[in-house]
Amino acid sequence: MTPETSNPLLELKNVIKYYNRTTPALADISFSIMDGQFISIIGPSGSGKSTLLRCINRMIEVSSGEVCFDGVITSQLKKRDLRKLRTKIGMIFQHYNLVDRLTVIENVLHGRLGYKSTMAGVLGRYSQEEKMQAHRIINILGLHDQVYQRCDQLSGGQKQRVGIARALVQNPRMILCDEPISSLDPNSSKIIMDLLRSISREMGITFIVNLHQVNVALKYSDRIIGVNKGKLVLDGSPDQLTTERISDIYGSTAKDLMTDSEERYAAG
Amino acid sequence: MQQADIFVKRRNDRWIFFAVLAVLTVGSVIITRYDVLKGFTSIVKAFVWGISNFYPDIESMAKLPDILLKLRETVLMSIASTTIAAVFAILLSLAGSRTTRMSRFFSVMARGIASLFRNIPLVAWAMVLMLAFSQSPLTGYLALFFGSLGFLTRSFIETIDEVSHDAVEALEATGAGYFHVIFQAVLPSSLPQMISWLLFMIDTNIRDATLVGFLTGTGIGFSFDLYYKSMNFHAASLVVMLIVITIIIIETASNMIRRNIM
Ligand SMILES: Nc1ncnc2c1ncn2[C@@H]1O[C@H](COP(=O)(O)OP(=O)(O)OP(=O)(O)O)[C@@H](O)[C@H]1O
Ligand SMILES: [Mg+2]
Numbered sequence: 001m002t003p004e005t006s007n008p009l010l011e012l013k014n015v016i017k018y019y020n021r022t023t024p025a026l027a028d029i030s031f032s033i034m035d036g037q038f039i040s041i042i043g044p045s046g047s048g049k050s051t052l053l054r055c056i057n058r059m060i061e062v063s064s065g066e067v068c069f070d071g072v073i074t075s076q077l078k079k080r081d082l083r084k085l086r087t088k089i090g091m092i093f094q095h096y097n098l099v100d101r102l103t104v105i106e107n108v109l110h111g112r113l114g115y116k117s118t119m120a121g122v123l124g125r126y127s128q129e130e131k132m133q134a135h136r137i138i139n140i141l142g143l144h145d146q147v148y149q150r151c152d153q154l155s156g157g158q159k160q161r162v163g164i165a166r167a168l169v170q171n172p173r174m175i176l177c178d179e180p181i182s183s184l185d186p187n188s189s190k191i192i193m194d195l196l197r198s199i200s201r202e203m204g205i206t207f208i209v210n211l212h213q214v215n216v217a218l219k220y221s222d223r224i225i226g227v228n229k230g231k232l233v234l235d236g237s238p239d240q241l242t243t244e245r246i247s248d249i250y251g252s253t254a255k256d257l258m259t260d261s262e263e264r265y266a267a268g
Numbered sequence: 269m270q271q272a273d274i275f276v277k278r279r280n281d282r283w284i285f286f287a288v289l290a291v292l293t294v295g296s297v298i299i300t301r302y303d304v305l306k307g308f309t310s311i312v313k314a315f316v317w318g319i320s321n322f323y324p325d326i327e328s329m330a331k332l333p334d335i336l337l338k339l340r341e342t343v344l345m346s347i348a349s350t351t352i353a354a355v356f357a358i359l360l361s362l363a364g365s366r367t368t369r370m371s372r373f374f375s376v377m378a379r380g381i382a383s384l385f386r387n388i389p390l391v392a393w394a395m396v397l398m399l400a401f402s403q404s405p406l407t408g409y410l411a412l413f414f415g416s417l418g419f420l421t422r423s424f425i426e427t428i429d430e431v432s433h434d435a436v437e438a439l440e441a442t443g444a445g446y447f448h449v450i451f452q453a454v455l456p457s458s459l460p461q462m463i464s465w466l467l468f469m470i471d472t473n474i475r476d477a478t479l480v481g482f483l484t485g486t487g488i489g490f491s492f493d494l495y496y497k498s499m500n501f502h503a504a505s506l507v508v509m510l511i512v513i514t515i516i517i518i519e520t521a522s523n524m525i526r527r528n529i530m
Binding site for chain 2: 059084090091097113163
């Protein structure tokens with residue numbers, strides 16, 4: 001391996017986050033991630049998954065510790081450079097977070113705003129190239145019939161694909177997904193997860209995906225990170241992790257989640 | 269035990285509430301010597317008088333052009349003051365909303381201004397402003413402006429926080445700048461709701477402008493005052509009728525607009 005490829009794309013060092021003085025939402029989290037990996041973060045509700053994800057693109061500021069993305073320490077970035085950093089990191093949400101009253105193409109092009117001057121962005125002026133790229137991605141995601149439809153007329157699965165398209169037009173190196181399938185039925189969930197996995201493979205984009213369903217994580221990930229009460233309690237590849245090991249590490253909730261999601265997937 | 273206590277407490281609270289209300293009502297009636305029975309019978313009498321005197325006749329129609337002119341003044345003043353208040357309210361609400369605020373300090377300031385203005389009743393505004401500008405259209409205009417500013421700012425803040433929070437998060441995460449977020453996410457999501465509030469406010473302000481006109485001696489309120497005091501009840505009734513018709517028209521129009529933008 002050359003030294004270049006062995007540098008991690010993302011590195012967290014002793015990240016701590018306090019929302020209040022008493023208990024930390026993140027307590028001393030460290031890990032590093034190689035380019036192109038597909039990583040799941042699992043953990044019970046309230047364990048700090050969303051907080052962890054948002055500390056990576058500084059939607060939430062860490063209390064102490066260091067987040068290093070592509071060799072840059074993010075906490076030191078000024079506004080302009082922070083915007084530049086964020087263009088390299090896409091984000092996908094449980095509730096899709098689209099502007100419902102705008103059309104699919106408008107929402108997808110929002111992914112270009114990070115590259116735009118104030119005036120061009122305010123007026124929504126996009127170059128021919130940007131529009132073509134947006135259309136190309138929309139086609140790949142199978143939304144060509146909905147291009148000019150308002151997003152409030154779409155199904156959940158379609159909305160999530162618009163969210164994915166918005167992240168992809170950013171030309172990101174990494175995409176963060178906060179429970180991308182928690183609002184979807186089993187069938188759409190499978191479509192979305194397959195899509196994320198193949199995007200990761202084909203475009204070489206690194207994924208960090210928060211998941212509630214342990215066996216979805218087992219099925220799709222290169223590596224699984226477990227958090228509980230803000231602590232990193234588990235880190236390994238799926239084949240190293242048996243059901244017992246997982247429930248050992250973070251309590252009986254894992255078993256419930258397992259059986260629950262297994263049923264969902266059997267049905268789907 | 270715990271649960272039983274809650275039910276007992278609820279029941280006691282209800283009893284106390286009704287007891288206090290009863291004492292207040294009886295007390296007020298006694299103190300003001302308000303004759304409840306007479307109150308009701310005089311409503312009937314007023315109704316009878318109204319039917320025999322309070323209707324527009326041919327003669328009063330001669331006043332129609334005058335009245336329409338005043339009515340137009342009132343309607344236009346209401347629309348202008350509300351719309352201009354809305355422009356300022358958008359700026360204040362962007363500063364005040366948790367989703368779009370630039371700093372906590374300005375947010376508290378904006379919310380403070382909004383709640384101060386909203387809590388001063390319109391009539392109080394009119395009276396205070398009369399001291400400064402005496403009886404003039406400007407007084408009425410400013411009274412409506414300040415009242416609307418407070419109400420609209422608060423409504424807009426709620427609208428922004430409610431409808432655009434998620435999309436704002438997503439756009440910020442893409443690296444979009446502050447003005448990008450405002451123009452591409454906040455305004456597209458909240459404008460229809462804001463316009464709906466604006467229409468409601470115009471509607472309310474036309475009603476209120478009539479009352480403010482009494483005080484400030486302007487607009488349709490002044491016409492009514494004039495005819496009423498000179499005992500020209502037919503003309504006065506024409507004024508009332510025109511106000512009612514105007515309000516119905518405005519309300520129908522705003523409902524139509526609302527249906528189209530939502
Ligand atoms: N903005 C906030 N202010 C204060 N406390 C917060 C805030 N956001 C999260 N927390 C707290 O931090 C802890 C971790 O929350 P977080 O949302 O990261 O958990 P999560 O693992 O994503 O949970 P879920 O699976 O339910 O989404 C929780 O105890 C939560 O109450
Ligand atoms: Mg979460």
